[in-house]
Amino acid sequence: MSSYLGVCVKVVCVGGGPAGLYLSVLLKRQDPSHDVTVLERDPEGSTYGWGVTYWRSLLDELHARDPESARAVEEHSVRWNQGVAHVRDLTTHQPGDEGHGIGRHKLLEILADRARSLGVHLEYDHPVTADTVPDADLLVAADGVHSTLRTRHAGHFGTRLEAGRNPYVWLGTTKVFDSFTFAFVETAHGWIWCYGYPFGPDRSTCVVECAPETWTGLGLDTAGEAEGLALLGDLFARVLDGHRLIGRATEDAAAASWLRFRTLTNTRWYRDNLVLLGDAAHTTHYSIGAGTTLALEDTFALADALRDTPALPKALARYERERTTALLSLQSAARYSAQWYENLARYIDLPPERMFALLGQRHSPLLPYVPPQLYYRLDRAAGQLEGLRRLKRWLGPKLARTAHGRVLSGRR
Secondary structure: OOOEOOEOOEEEEEOOOHHHHHHHHHHHHHOOOOEEEEEOOOOOOOOOOOEEEEEHHHHHHHHHHOHHHHHHHHHOOEEEEEEEEEEOOEEEEEEEEEEEEEEHHHHHHHHHHHHHHOOOEEEOOOOOOOOOOOOOOEEEEOOOOOOHHHHOOHHHHOOEEEEEEEEEEEEEEOOOOOOEEEEEEEEOOEEEEEEEEEOOOOOEEEEEEEOHHHHHHOOOOOOOHHHHHHHHHHHOHHHHOOOOEEOHHHHOOOOOOOEEEEEEEOOOOEEOOEEEOHHHOOOOOHHHOOHHHHHHHHHHHHHHHHHHOOOHHHHHHHHHHHHHHHHHHHHHHHHHHHHHHHOHHHOOOOOHHHHHHHHOOOOOOOHHHOOHHHHHHHHHHOOOOHHHHHHHHHHHHHHHHHHHHHHHHOOO
16 A cells, blocks of 8 residues: 555554454555554453464465564464364364464464564554544454444445354363364253364363253353353363363453354445454354454455555455455355254264264265265265266355355245
8 A cells, every 4th residue: 555645644453353463564564654553442461262273374374474473473373283073982083284273362462562563553442432433544444243333334334243053152271182172972951062272382272062952951051150161161071181161250351151153244345444354344153263364364455455556445445356255165164164063963973983074074065965974975985086076066156155045034
């Protein structure tokens, strides 16, 4: 983004999460004369979230764009290269691509330090309301799914929020998993499961999910924090190895709460000089582990568009076009991933290795329409059957569009 009439461009990012901070880093690297400010409503160092997952391709991109912060991110990340699934009393392993985890606190600390070193102004404890919108040449809404800036113009942006079916809770644990770990536990009220992954030398993330009837049947809807953590600790004792689960109240924050995931979409991503970034623009179900990666990819596209297209309206239009197109397949995959868990009964009684194989295929638009055992056999043969690959590629977008239409219209 070049300066207008020789005057320094003023950019304000509202929201001090990974997207807002990294965009500020990229813009200052592109032109140190830019006046870039990040406004964060919460105190510095206070953030909700345990670990962030990402893959090697993102790390390579970070190294290409800002080697200094990328080296720090890599240094403070942990790695794994397999998945483990525990189903009842059985365990199965599957190799996979190398995954990375880093604590959200550490990631924000690295990016904040890097932004300051480049001359970005960081202001914490600085909430922005409808009456206190800052003046700027470019105003970036990086203030999350409940974005104040986006909500002011929700009609223009075409904002749509859809709540998922299953309740979930985001917890930490002192158990350090050595793999991306799934555990499925059968109770008298139905199945409950967790996803666990390490993000540091002494902590892991543990996300717990279940069907609504299981949640109420176990009393988790009315349990207090300590009671709920104790119950979940007992249910997942096998994978926790005696370690404790940690809720937000024990980490100097509000009590842990159960939520239903909200999928956010917007038909437009900018209005005049206001542009949406990260979770303010879109969310994808946590089960595909791509939230932070997609937010950072937004920053890559926005920074590139601003650098290469000096006229702001054209730059923002290019950014919107590129990112909405790039997200189509990922949003479809996230919807199918969430639905796989919502229909767990369809898969859970398969032999564990087959169930785990289909867990890895949960993004497929074909899987809900093919009997699981048949899909497993076909997928095993797909390595030799190019025709099946072509069929999946041809049917996939068509089925995805059909399923998306049902979701948006309220039909299932």
